[in-house]
Amino acid sequence: MAITPQWKDELRARITLSTVIMRTDKLVKKGREWTACCPFHDEKTPSFYVNDQKQFYHCFGCGAHGDVISWMTEQRGLSFIDAIKELAAEAGMEVPAPDPIAAKRAEKRAELVDVTTEAQDWFVHTLRSAEGREALTYLKDRGLKPETLREFGFGYAPESKQALKAALSRFDEQMLVESGMRIKTDDGKTYDRFRERVMLPIQDARGRVIAFGGRILGKRANGYGGVAKYLNSPDTPLFDKGRTLYNLHRAAPASRQSGRIVVVEGYMDVVALAQAGFTDAVAPLGTALTEMQLEMLWRMVEVPILCFDGDAAGQKAAMRAVTRALPMLAPMRSLSIVRLPSGMDPDDLINDQGPGAMEKLLSEPSSLLDTLWNFEREAKPLSSPEAKAGLKARLMEHVDSIEDQDIRALYRRELLDRFSAFAYPPREPRNNQGTPFQRGSWNGQKSAPRSLSQGTRDILNRAMQGGQRATLLSSVIAGLVRHPGEIARHAEALSRLANLDPKAAPAIESLIELSETLDSHTTNAISDVQGYPAPPEDQRYAFLREGTSPGEAREELAEAVSLLAQKPALEAAMAATIARFDDDPEGSFAEQARLRQQLTTVDERLKAFGRRKAGSPATQD
Structure with missing residues (x-):
């Protein structure tokens, strides 16, 4: 049987929500409810309420809302099934066995984790073998320290198309294909997906290896027979790139200490930042930020910092993220953006100017609204009335995508104010004789009034x-x-x-x-x-x-x-x-x-x- 809504209702009825919350947060009785400063965002005046009768909590500041199950998953960081098991044990209830199909899927995922875990061990071993000597030299030449290589699990996939299959011979061919480690062609032939690449494991929020990213060695990165410089695992039963953030399992605990989360463009940027002391960075995996990834970021902090390279591609990536985020904005939920100097990525900036330069940029990010305004204003020449009208139309199109009506109204007003100041610069008013208007009456002038009926x-x-x-x-x-x-x-x-x-x-x-x-x-x-x-x-x-x-x-x-x-x-x-x-x-x-x-x-x-x-x-x- 599956975990039904009726079973969850029974579980909630047997658990007192305020009791669970008070294990980690102080609550104060207020009438029939409990109140506290919200544990999901910083505040000085309590706006977080817990209602045991209705079995939910709600914050009027940040909008956090849920029941005892969501409290365990969002505040305690447990998976859904782990939260269910812990609460059921407390309530004296037996967790229903999953349905056969779900059980089979879970079993399959566990088997595939065995594949990726063993593959990771083999990649790490190969990097330190004779086959990986060139790759190890390349990584050291990039300035990566031995402790960084160990922390992030760098490895190497050799050139042979059958090397991994031989190393993981205890797994059948189908499992290697399903895990994304091997490719099966239309004629039934199979070969290793990753070859002659520096390898990085991609881990889930619990730190389990679920996929890989591979980079061609430096001297072959340009013009290597049309082969991609970076290659990630395909989507598998283990890995959904739109629902995964690289380095989340390390960055999430670090963000609770720093109060921020930094999003960079790629996993090598994450590694460079971590080596320089910035341990609260994550990266998407070859795609623009998705709605699910944004939700994951907002669960950690109210305003994640997106850090993009200072080239045209970085600017476009910033705008893709802004456009994706606009419909999802909510009170106390936004983005801020850091744009690196032109032609630089985080590694370049840190090597050239030191970690202090990066810290300064991260401490002074641009708001989402500023980024939107600056991008659209600089997107096209604005030398004609028609072009200026086009700027206004583009801005209002962005505004119309915002679903929260209060935020939409505030964005509309602010952007229209900026547009008016830009498109209609103030002119010195003059009368028919060409002299400035004289002031003196209560309404600010004595001549040339605007008429009305x-x-x-x-x-x-x-x-x-x-x-x-x-x-x-x-x-x-x-x-x-x-x-x-x-x-x-x-x-x-x-x-x-x-x-x-x-x-x-x-x-x-x-x-x-x-x-x-x-x-x-x-x-x-x-x-x-x-x-x-x-x-x-x-x-x-x-x-x-x-x-x-x-x-x-x-x-x-x-x-x-x-x-x-x-x-x-x-x-x-x-x-x-x-x-x-x-x-x-x-x-x-x-x-x-x-x-x-x-x-x-x-x-x-x-x-x-x-x-x-x-x-x-x-x-x-």
């Missing part, structure tokens, strides 16, 4: 005098009237606010419509022949006061718009979550708690924002 004027005046309950909204509307160049910058957030707040909609729609007629980055306030709309009497905010610098006004206005838009969006999300409670009670409960926490945070930020502005020196007598 009487109806629009009335809408804006009513919104700007919205009463005590709408003080922030009224001030924001007035601020956008005064600084109309900021309307387009916040159009998306304002549109969401208009959809969620019918009272704000008329004024916001009027502002957005007017902004479409304005020059980009205009400094002209909105007015009409009768004068400027009257500002609200309460001018606690800097963007409404005389003498405020444009940068300060822009920053404060952006914060105000963000706060205004967040609360109704969260309230709408809460309503939708409550509506689906009957269909998904556990998911709805967790989502409600998360949204409640976010609403509390936004309310506190709104209060702090108002107090900060109210208490500013400019508003006091």
Whole structure:
């Protein structure tokens, strides 16, 4: 019989989740739940909750969520079956025997591990034999120390097509083929896959040899009859290259000490870094990072560092990783990128400038967003309006791939801000006589006002005098009237606010419509022949006061718009979550708690924002 959902439900019912967690982490009772600082990410304020009644834990900071089984696999690092066995022993339950097919697969994998383990021993022995003398010299010439060769299990596969078969004669031909050690041709002939190559074992998270990588010796690496410089084992019942990270079994413990994980392009880069003292590095195996590999990295740290060579191929590899990661971004889950100097790999940099140069680069990585912006900006010439529009389209295509709506909105706003600053550099405003505008009125100037109709004027005046309950909204509307160049910058957030707040909609729609007629980055306030709309009497905010610098006004206005838009969006999300409670009670409960926490945070930020502005020196007598 297999391990069924019903059996797992019984196991969970017999185990108290908080008791298991308290063996390694301190929990504090809070009502019907337990709370603690999250064990999956660094934090000072507890956001990790354990609910024994519902049998799950949840972190409102990083989103970690699971039951007692996932706790054993993700926090303790056990395999699923090992976690099941340990919990079952504690609960006094017998683990069901796997079904015959699964049992046969497990038996086959165990047999193949015997093949790869014995092959590894033979490769290591051959490197130190007469046949491997040239390969050993090559490795030493590359600067690899004897202890590094031992630690990483370097070996050598001789030139003969039948040498490995002879050395592993106790295994039948089919097992050698299934393990990836031999190749079978269409006519039934077989021969060794790896020949005349330096060999490196590829190990799983438990340190078992499951595959190999082989490199042609240095002098033959270029133009060696069209043969690949590097050759990895094919996918086998043991080895799935899209689900394996080279050196994970060493780097995972090291990352718990360093607080980081570094991803480089190849296994020789991993070896070079380890020899220089950087033991927290891994590498994919001949392919771009996969979704599964990214998930493996995020289980270790919130922001893995991707380190790429400084050539065009390295830059493209970085962008492939960025593109793969964008749909998977989540709160407290991202990537950072290090780009090595042009023409260098990690080994070159360390040999040329020392480990300190590598440490400096790793301590100052670029964010995923910066990497995305810089790559697309440099991808094509931007000498025409059409090319600049193409840049914007490419950026927005990347943004649209992000599934998390909060992160998508933040990326959209940041990239649009950068695009606007790049594509529409500020110009000194001039009047019809060619002289700079004079400033002096509350809205920043005296001449050449932007006109609006009487109806629009009335809408804006009513919104700007919205009463005590709408003080922030009224001030924001007035601020956008005064600084109309900021309307387009916040159009998306304002549109969401208009959809969620019918009272704000008329004024916001009027502002957005007017902004479409304005020059980009205009400094002209909105007015009409009768004068400027009257500002609200309460001018606690800097963007409404005389003498405020444009940068300060822009920053404060952006914060105000963000706060205004967040609360109704969260309230709408809460309503939708409550509506689906009957269909998904556990998911709805967790989502409600998360949204409640976010609403509390936004309310506190709104209060702090108002107090900060109210208490500013400019508003006091």
